[in-house]
Amino acid sequence: MNTTIGVIGLGLMGSAMARRLAECGLPVIGYNRHPRDVEGIETLDNLGETAERAGTLWLMISDFPACREVIDSLGETGIRDHVVINSSTIAPAESAEIARRVEALGGEYLEAPVLGSIPQATTGTLQLLLGGSEALAVRLDDRLRALGTPTHFGAIRSGAGAKLAFNQLIGSLTAAFSMSLGLVQREGVDVEKFMATLRESALYAPTFDKKLDNMLEHSFEQANFPLKHLLKDIRLFTQSAGSQGIDTHLLIGLQHVLEEGVYAGHGNHDYSALFESVVREPGRSDTAH
Numbered sequence: 001m002n003t004t005i006g007v008i009g010l011g012l013m014g015s016a017m018a019r020r021l022a023e024c025g026l027p028v029i030g031y032n033r034h035p036r037d038v039e040g041i042e043t044l045d046n047l048g049e050t051a052e053r054a055g056t057l058w059l060m061i062s063d064f065p066a067c068r069e070v071i072d073s074l075g076e077t078g079i080r081d082h083v084v085i086n087s088s089t090i091a092p093a094e095s096a097e098i099a100r101r102v103e104a105l106g107g108e109y110l111e112a113p114v115l116g117s118i119p120q121a122t123t124g125t126l127q128l129l130l131g132g133s134e135a136l137a138v139r140l141d142d143r144l145r146a147l148g149t150p151t152h153f154g155a156i157r158s159g160a161g162a163k164l165a166f167n168q169l170i171g172s173l174t175a176a177f178s179m180s181l182g183l184v185q186r187e188g189v190d191v192e193k194f195m196a197t198l199r200e201s202a203l204y205a206p207t208f209d210k211k212l213d214n215m216l217e218h219s220f221e222q223a224n225f226p227l228k229h230l231l232k233d234i235r236l237f238t239q240s241a242g243s244q245g246i247d248t249h250l251l252i253g254l255q256h257v258l259e260e261g262v263y264a265g266h267g268n269h270d271y272s273a274l275f276e277s278v279v280r281e282p283g284r285s286d287t288a289h
């Protein structure tokens, strides 16, 4: 059995995940569309060769079109008798489509989006949200546990559905906190006293403190999870939940501030930069369309 893992997509998360897998003693190689070095990992600049060398292909790429392009480029030669683990954040229906393509080409597919970011990938404390065959998840257990805690949610779609549900909370909680912090600042309320009271209340979420300094210091360049990907995920949630009869009008405003963030040049910055769209500089007008 070929036990080598080929990590496809060596961006912010894929490179951290590949390094962690290697640090755990697992055989790992990496591939990125635009060739990129990752310390401690052998990287290849050929997708087909990556599949020749690795029995497990672990996708960590931007979105559904990227996943489809990679699977279609690999074709039957690259996919047959391979396991494809997909940790990219895509919609449940999109994941089902990728699963269908992988299985038609003779491969096995496990949906494994992750909750957590670079620090959690680096320390092996991600939450892996699995959808697909439980037997396959058991077979891959050592690899999955190298990155964190796997939870098997059920059939294909369920891991992707859980992931979008979590990311909707990331966006909505951050936007809600931004509005409240903005009013506190504009009314001259002492921020420390406000935070101390919030921390003692049932309304508190740890993410507020995680993003507080970024917002107070207007410092968003150091991105773990880029704003452009949160916008993608809120759009995916809106489409997916909308098609299940869930009213998503509340997310129109959130999408708007994220689009404005991208328009203002924050697409590759930390997602908490949405604060800048919510709490406008006095006199600045709405720029997103």
Ligand code: NAP
Pocket: 008, 009, 010, 011, 012, 013, 014, 032, 033, 034, 035, 060, 061, 062, 063, 065, 066, 067, 069, 070, 087, 088, 089, 090, 114, 115, 116, 117, 118, 224, 225, 226, 229
């Ligand atoms: P990123 O730094 O923007 O990296 C994106 C990766 O996708 C790059 O390796 C890029 O290759 C590759 N890619 C894009 N289009 C491609 C295509 N058509 N064919 C092949 N490769 C393609 O993003 P990231 O933060 O690592 O996130 C990757 C995925 O994980 C996204 O779905 C994101 O939503 C999800 N996620 C991110 C986090 C986080 O904290 N960052 C956490 C959980 C989940 P190039 O370099 O060649 O463009």
